[in-house]
Amino acid sequence: MEGNHVSTKTPPTITTESKNTQGALFFLEQRFNSLFALDLRSLALMRIGVGLVIILDLIIRATSLEAHYSNTGILPLEVLFRYAWNPNYVSVYTMAGSWQIQALIFLLNGICAFCLMVGYRTRLFTFLCWICILSLHNRNPLIQQGGDDLLRLLLFWGMFLPWGYYYSLDAAKISKSELSSNNYVSLAGFAYVCQIFYVYFFSALLKSSPEWNQEYTALYYALNLDQLVTPFGKLLLELGDGLKLMTFMTYYTELILPFFLLVPFFTGYFRLAFVIGMVLFHIGISMTLYVGLFPLINIVSVLGLLPTMVQNRLNSRHDYLYDRAISFYKRQRSKFITWQQLRTYSLKAGEEQEILKNYVPSEKWLTSLFITFCIGYTLLWNIGNLKLPVPPLDNARWVGHLLRIDQFWGMFAPAVFKDDGWFVLLGKTVNGKQLDITNPDGPVTFEKPAVVADFFKDDRWRKYHENILFVNNSHYRLYYCAYLTNQWNARQTDPGNRIPNLQIIYMKEVTKPDYQPSPPVKELLFDCNTVLPDVK
Numbered sequence: 001m002e003g004n005h006v007s008t009k010t011p012p013t014i015t016t017e018s019k020n021t022q023g024a025l026f027f028l029e030q031r032f033n034s035l036f037a038l039d040l041r042s043l044a045l046m047r048i049g050v051g052l053v054i055i056l057d058l059i060i061r062a063t064s065l066e067a068h069y070s071n072t073g074i075l076p077l078e079v080l081f082r083y084a085w086n087p088n089y090v091s092v093y094t095m096a097g098s099w100q101i102q103a104l105i106f107l108l109n110g111i112c113a114f115c116l117m118v119g120y121r122t123r124l125f126t127f128l129c130w131i132c133i134l135s136l137h138n139r140n141p142l143i144q145q146g147g148d149d150l151l152r153l154l155l156f157w158g159m160f161l162p163w164g165y166y167y168s169l170d171a172a173k174i175s176k177s178e179l180s181s182n183n184y185v186s187l188a189g190f191a192y193v194c195q196i197f198y199v200y201f202f203s204a205l206l207k208s209s210p211e212w213n214q215e216y217t218a219l220y221y222a223l224n225l226d227q228l229v230t231p232f233g234k235l236l237l238e239l240g241d242g243l244k245l246m247t248f249m250t251y252y253t254e255l256i257l258p259f260f261l262l263v264p265f266f267t268g269y270f271r272l273a274f275v276i277g278m279v280l281f282h283i284g285i286s287m288t289l290y291v292g293l294f295p296l297i298n299i300v301s302v303l304g305l306l307p308t309m310v311q312n313r314l315n316s317r318h319d320y321l322y323d324r325a326i327s328f329y330k331r332q333r334s335k336f337i338t339w340q341q342l343r344t345y346s347l348k349a350g351e352e353q354e355i356l357k358n359y360v361p362s363e364k365w366l367t368s369l370f371i372t373f374c375i376g377y378t379l380l381w382n383i384g385n386l387k388l389p390v391p392p393l394d395n396a397r398w399v400g401h402l403l404r405i406d407q408f409w410g411m412f413a414p415a416v417f418k419d420d421g422w423f424v425l426l427g428k429t430v431n432g433k434q435l436d437i438t439n440p441d442g443p444v445t446f447e448k449p450a451v452v453a454d455f456f457k458d459d460r461w462r463k464y465h466e467n468i469l470f471v472n473n474s475h476y477r478l479y480y481c482a483y484l485t486n487q488w489n490a491r492q493t494d495p496g497n498r499i500p501n502l503q504i505i506y507m508k509e510v511t512k513p514d515y516q517p518s519p520p521v522k523e524l525l526f527d528c529n530t531v532l533p534d535v536k
Contacts, residue, residue: 044166049300051117071097119168147294160188204255209415226452233288268307292459427499
């Protein structure tokens, strides 16, 4: 019978060549696992940092809630959709134009960020935070900077990372013995490492002007930007030729240090060197330039790369604090019967054990395919930023805009701005008094302020003013002028102190090489020569 047929074929012999091939593949697999393994505890620290940054960012943004996100601010919804909206964008913040609705969404966003930080239903709240932050960034593109792009991308990749398995409320559900190892290797981890590599390597490639890689004068020009420079940065201007050495170090730090993530031997030490180097690099930026949360976001982004040897050194202290927090959480949680407890009580002991064993999910093939696509897509996007032809992206840019995985790491690229200056907001009241609304009690002056950066409430406002200086953004100046006028008039009890007219004047000062003086030039950015409606 056919079922009893015994095959007479001899089993294939394993040749020395095939053994060598298998050995080589096994070696490459081990090298890949070693090179791109991440520590679950490091990912947890990054998750906590991301949650804290989101909360801090929301607090800062909330101080200008009406100005930046409502229809009575600098970018009403009608103007957003007319000039700054991409048809592939989505945003829950565009549901309404009132500041009250925006405040409610801010609050919900903050709750999601807090749940992410403490690791409660981590994957769900990572997704919700990503949706909220994506929506927030799409609502007002004029106040965004590179750190915002990185924060958004950390949340995107975080949806696929197991960054809730330590130092979280979720981790209280499983025993540490269920995790065979703290090392984590997957396509999502590989994507995260690639993303950090892209940030710095492509940032260096985009700095293509001679002042970065030939003359080494980029930091001289950067520290002459009075809108950005800190008091410490002004002191560094006295270094003269020493700034050339600092420019050299800055450029090659971004160009070379990312390759430390790809060294296949002494991986932990090279990765630690990269993390330390980048933390010091961004501390240096924060000490010399006012760039908001940019340095903090970048520091948080590399926490997930801390190697296992570092975590093992810190483990005892981490575990002590974590165990105390979880014990407190369990004591409080035991006072209430939750849906999860009711579900647990309905399970048999054997079924509960099975849930624990399968708590750490593996990537499904469809998820792996999507992550692989995004890795290649973001690589091509960064290559396209170098003005190189990338045909596959021509008809697929909508994907990047929809998911907001579009990115551009071009701070001070290809060259540092040479134009600098300060603003004068000149109004004339109904009574005929001319005044600068930023200093209404003082005389009108066009002299350079002692600290130019003090004009800006925070980095969001600085970035907005930087953007409206560009000619292709000049149409936004009308709405800025209207906002300032209405805000001033709303505060006046005497109708004679209201201003029907406001001029936005920019005192442009061009930085010249070798500390040469440059007299400022007065430029009228906008003249609101029509009577604006009074605000009651």
